[in-house]
Amino acid sequence: MKKLKIGLIGCGGRAQSHMSSFVKMSEDVQVVAVADPIEQRRMNAAKMFGCEHIYRNHTELLDDEGGNLDALVICVEPTAHDEGMELRAAEMGIPFLVEKPMTLDLDLADRVAAAIEAKGLITSVGFQDRYQDLTDIIMAEMPKHKIGGLVYGAWVGGIPGVWWWQKKSDCGGQLVEQNIHLVDELRYLFGEPLSVYATASTGIVKPGVNSWKEYDTDDHSTAVIRFENNITATLVSGCYITGCRPRCGLYIVLEDIIFDYRLRNNLIIETPKETRDIRRMADQTYTLDEAFIKAVQTGDKSLIRSDYSDALKSLKLAFAANKSMETGEVIYFDR
Numbered sequence: 001m002k003k004l005k006i007g008l009i010g011c012g013g014r015a016q017s018h019m020s021s022f023v024k025m026s027e028d029v030q031v032v033a034v035a036d037p038i039e040q041r042r043m044n045a046a047k048m049f050g051c052e053h054i055y056r057n058h059t060e061l062l063d064d065e066g067g068n069l070d071a072l073v074i075c076v077e078p079t080a081h082d083e084g085m086e087l088r089a090a091e092m093g094i095p096f097l098v099e100k101p102m103t104l105d106l107d108l109a110d111r112v113a114a115a116i117e118a119k120g121l122i123t124s125v126g127f128q129d130r131y132q133d134l135t136d137i138i139m140a141e142m143p144k145h146k147i148g149g150l151v152y153g154a155w156v157g158g159i160p161g162v163w164w165w166q167k168k169s170d171c172g173g174q175l176v177e178q179n180i181h182l183v184d185e186l187r188y189l190f191g192e193p194l195s196v197y198a199t200a201s202t203g204i205v206k207p208g209v210n211s212w213k214e215y216d217t218d219d220h221s222t223a224v225i226r227f228e229n230n231i232t233a234t235l236v237s238g239c240y241i242t243g244c245r246p247r248c249g250l251y252i253v254l255e256d257i258i259f260d261y262r263l264r265n266n267l268i269i270e271t272p273k274e275t276r277d278i279r280r281m282a283d284q285t286y287t288l289d290e291a292f293i294k295a296v297q298t299g300d301k302s303l304i305r306s307d308y309s310d311a312l313k314s315l316k317l318a319f320a321a322n323k324s325m326e327t328g329e330v331i332y333f334d335r
């Protein structure tokens with residue numbers, strides 16, 4: 001199989017996980033170019049791969065290396081996508097893996113999706129839960145049961161440490177930036193939504209006291225998402241916790257089975273006859289990265305569980321929830 005030449009755009013926190021995958025995949029992947037405005041980050045990434053093509057931003061990297069790359073991995077903060085790196089990659093015909101949320105600008109996202117479509121390009125978005133062994137188990141078991149019932153989902157914790165999380169205009173809010181993983185998992189399990197209604201609350205976190213002065217992200221929000229087959233999911237997001245670790249994940253209650261998916265840790269399956277507790281065994285980011293690399297090597301798009309256009313549906317659902325938080329209205333989706 002061809003060894004792929006990869007360029008990394010953004011060498012911050014999340015990029016580290018992809019970089020760890022690529023170290024393990026050294027027979028299939030060579031990171032040949034890295035870019036980050038922060039010198040220490042780009043130098044550390046370059047050192048990890050013995051890479052000599054080091055750039056301050058995506059523009060320099062694409063100008064110099066674009067024609068030489070087999071794929072790109074893009075891990076930048078949500079507003080940095082405004083600079084059009086995916087559009088340029090698509091126009092240059094370079095397959096890419098991009099982290100969620102792929103942008104906070106839905107018009108830009110639509111243009112990127114169209115450019116990808118025009119080139120028939122392989123893309124992947126970092127919705128890691130889809131690649132999890134625990135998700136595979138739910139997907140295999142659920143069709144044996146009558147679909148219908150309630151899902152309670154939660155992603156509740158503290159304020160993430162990155163600078164861009166403090167302002168909603170920089171991160172999109174917790175549902176768009178973080179709990180979008182569970183929004184996407186719901187779509188993966190139950191299909192396209194019918195409607196969403198959401199509320200949000202502020203006032204627990206005090207700007208300048210237990211957060212940065214600029215903090216204006218919602219402390220918590222609740223989204224009620226309806227799907228076909230009488231599935232109603234209530235998804236709560238919260239970033240006001242200090243010290244405790246509330247349970248996160250999805251609790252799926254069908255008529256004769258419960259799937260208690262404890263976020264990226266274990267899955268408890270309960271039926272009237274038995275209860276099974278299954279541990280996560282595989283590293284889902286590695287599985288996601290491996291699927292992308294194999295897809296680019298072979299041209300087999302079916303290996304990708306969340307490409308750009310599919311991920312865009314999760315992004316639009318999360319933004320519809322944001323709109324509902326602002327307007328107090330239920331948002332219905334065209335079918």
Ligand SMILES: NC(=O)c1ccc[n+]([C@@H]2O[C@H](COP(=O)([O-])OP(=O)(O)OC[C@H]3O[C@@H](n4cnc5c(N)ncnc54)[C@H](O)[C@@H]3O)[C@@H](O)[C@H]2O)c1
Binds near residue numbers: 037059076127
């Ligand atoms: N899939 C997941 O589970 C997961 C986990 C964590 C973060 N993420 C996502 O990954 C993205 C990045 O998050 P992070 O925690 O790594 O943020 P970060 O702030 O640690 O890193 C982002 C990096 O991008 C760099 N950057 C910005 N503009 C650039 C440009 N034009 N060219 C090159 N580099 C540029 C920044 O300097 C920074 O080092 C976010 O969208 C986040 O939501 C996904």
